[in-house]
Amino acid sequence: MTFVDTDKCDGCGTCVSVCPGNALLINNRLTVSPEKCVSCGVCAKVCPFGAIVLTENAGLTEANRLSGSGLQD
Secondary structure (H helix, E strand, O other), rough: OOOOOOOOOOOOOOOHHHHHHOOEEOOOOOEEOOOOOOOOOHHHOOOOOOOEEEEOOOOOOOOHHOOOOOOOO
């Protein structure tokens, strides 16, 4: 699964432009559509801020795991 650390993301959109599944959307903050995300990791590789993480739920709240956004503080 792909998750976004919203404290690190500045909304530059670099990840959105490279996502092959169109799974990323910026609307006040970056969100990941779990239905569209194929966990390819391209977005995480190009993120200049290290804000995107591919993981198996580590450090995530249940709500964020279900929504596909945000890491727990």
